[in-house]
Amino acid sequence: MGAADEQDLEDGEGWLTKAEVREIWPQIRPISIRAVARSNSVRTSPAPSLDLTREPTYHAADVRHVAARIARGEAEVAPWQRADSDAARDDATPVPPVQQPISWGPDNVPGLILLAIIVGLILWGLASPDNHGTVTDFVR
Structure with missing residues (x-):
């Protein structure tokens, strides 16, 4: 450690983690610390902290x-x-979560088309005059 680094530590300078900043700024919401630091020109280190949070x-x-x-x-x-x-x-x-009403909007169109195709195939298979390979032929 150089003389300048030791002087910085004696003057109370150095680098603080987000948890340490939270202790110094208790009136700031934890989610807003980065934004408040940026808007008030607080210098940040170019390398993230070593505590796996990837916070500066x-x-x-x-x-x-x-x-x-x-x-x-x-x-x-x-x-x-x-x-x-x-x-x-x-x-x-x-607050309780807000449930979105179920609608027949454009988001459901692909699912409705698939459902219509499946129902159509089932009805066509049941109404076909020659039910080859159906369960009734197998049982007889």
Whole structure:
């Protein structure tokens, strides 16, 4: 480790994982950390972190600077990105899944055509005057 790297660590600089940034920015939703970092010019490392999440690591001094700006209300943070916003509470409130009504729309046309062909073949086979190879001939 060089002298510049040691000085960076003493000054509180270095690189932080997303989990560490979440601890410093508790008022930001975890899903929004990357967007908030980007909109507030937080430097990220070119190589992803080693924790298998493929998330970038964030410059510690930049993260701390933005944390102070978030606390003062000066940071670029959309309301839906805040953990204490109405949007975050709405997302956290469980709702039953919405069932889509079954329709006879254009998405079902190929299936309906296949169904019509199968039904037509069955009816043609039953109505045919010479039922060669049917079950009734086999039983007799």
